[in-house]
Amino acid sequence: MATWTMPATEALRADGLRLEDLNTSGTPGFAGDKKAGQRLLTERAAVLSDLQERLYANGRSGDHRSVLLVLQGMDTAGKGGIVRHVIGSVDPQGVDHAAFGVPTPEERQHHYLWRIRNALPRAGQLGVFDRSHYEDVLVVRVHDLVPRSEWEPRYDEINAFEQEVVEQGTTLVKVAMFVSLDEQKRRLRERLVRPDKYWKFNPSDIDERAYWPAYQEAYQAMLDRTSTEYAPWYVLPTDKKWYSRLAVTELLIEALRQLKLEWPPAAFDVAEQQRRLDADGA
Numbered sequence: 265m266a267t268w269t270m271p272a273t274e275a276l277r278a279d280g281l282r283l284e285d286l287n288t289s290g291t292p293g294f295a296g297d298k299k300a301g302q303r304l305l306t307e308r309a310a311v312l313s314d315l316q317e318r319l320y321a322n323g324r325s326g327d328h329r330s331v332l333l334v335l336q337g338m339d340t341a342g343k344g345g346i347v348r349h350v351i352g353s354v355d356p357q358g359v360d361h362a363a364f365g366v367p368t369p370e371e372r373q374h375h376y377l378w379r380i381r382n383a384l385p386r387a388g389q390l391g392v393f394d395r396s397h398y399e400d401v402l403v404v405r406v407h408d409l410v411p412r413s414e415w416e417p418r419y420d421e422i423n424a425f426e427q428e429v430v431e432q433g434t435t436l437v438k439v440a441m442f443v444s445l446d447e448q449k450r451r452l453r454e455r456l457v458r459p460d461k462y463w464k465f466n467p468s469d470i471d472e473r474a475y476w477p478a479y480q481e482a483y484q485a486m487l488d489r490t491s492t493e494y495a496p497w498y499v500l501p502t503d504k505k506w507y508s509r510l511a512v513t514e515l516l517i518e519a520l521r522q523l524k525l526e527w528p529p530a531a532f533d534v535a536e537q538q539r540r541l542d543a544d545g546a
Contacts, residue, residue: 266297266304267296268293268295268514269293269295271514272293272511272515273514274293275292275293276499276500276511276515277496278496278499279496281487283480283487286442286499286501287501288444288447289503289504294507294510298506302506304510305509305510308513308517309350309353309513312353312516312517312520313353313355315520315521316354316516316520317355318520318526318527319331319358319388319523319525320357320389320390322388322525323388323389324528328432329387330387330389330433331389331391331520332390332391332436333351333391333393334436334437334438334439335394335396336438336439336440337440337500338441339448339452339466339472340443340447340469341443341502342441342505342509343395344464345505346439346441346509347392354390358388358389359391361391361392362393363393363394363395364379364394364395364396365395376418377422380393380396384434387433390516397422397425400418401418401490402486405485406479419490426490426492426494427494427495430495435522435523437498437515438495439497439512440497440498440499440500441502442483442500442501443502443503444503448473449473452465452470487499500512
C-alpha cells in the first residue's frame with residue numbers, strides 16, 4: 265500500500281534547500297503513483313475534516329488558538345487548487361480565507377503588514393492566505409517597486425511579526441509552491457484553449473515568465489531568511505497536482521494534531537437537558 269516514507273513535515277522542510285536542485289515533478293517522502301495518492305487523499309481529507317471541526321468547536325468554546333496556511337507561489341503553481349480541493353474538504357464555517365493581490369489605494373496608505381494583520385484568522389479558525397505578506401519581498405523586489413533600502417529590512421520585520429502571531433496562539437504552516445517553466449507554459453496554454461478557463465488567464469502571466477531567474481533568486485532569499493523554528497517554510501513541488509494537494513493535507517493534519525484537540529466538554533448539565541427533552545410533549 266502506497267504511503268509516506270517519512271512525515272511530510274520532514275520531507276518538505278526548506279532548511280538548506282537550494283532551489284536549483286529542486287525537482288518540481290518529484291514527490292518527496294511519498295512512495296506511490298497518482299492513483300494511490302488520490303485514494304490516500306480521500307482518506308486523509310476525512311481526518312483533516314475531523315481535526316478542523318475540533319478546532320472550530322474549541323474556538324466556539326473559548327479556545328483562542330488558530331491555524332494559518334500561507335500559500336506562496338508563482339502563477340499556475342496550484343494555490344487555487346489547494347484552496348478548492350484541500351480546504352474545500354472541511355467545514356467552511358471554520359475557514360477564514362484571504363487572497364492578496366495588488367494593494368488597494370487604502371492599503372497603500374498603510375504599512376504593508378496592515379492588511380495582513382486585518383486578515384489573520386479568528387480563534388478556532390483555519391486561515392488561508394492565497395499569496396501573503398511575502399509579496400513585499402518578492403514582487404516588490406523583482407520589479408524594483410521600492411528601493412532595496414526599503415525591502416531589505418522586511419525580512420527581519422516579517423520574522424518578528426510571525427513570532428508575535430505564533431505567540432498569540434496561531435500555528436503557521438508556510439508552503440512555498442514551485443512549478444517548472446515547462447509545466448507553467450502547459451497550464452497557461454490550457455487556459456487559452458478552454459473557454460471555461462479564460463477567466464483564470466491574465467496576459468501579465470506571460471510577461472512574468474521573463475523574470476523567472478529574478479523570482480528564483482527572490483524566493484531563495486525568502487526561504488533562507490524567513491524559515492524559522494517557530495514558522496518554518498515547506499517547499500512543495502507542484503508539477504503533480506495530486507501530490508501537492510496530498511502534501512498540504514498532511515502538513516495541516518500534523519499542525520492540527522500538535523494542538524492535541526479534544527472535543528470541548530458540555531457547558532450545561534447533559535442529564536438535565538435529556539430529561540427536559542424527554543418531558544417535551546411537542
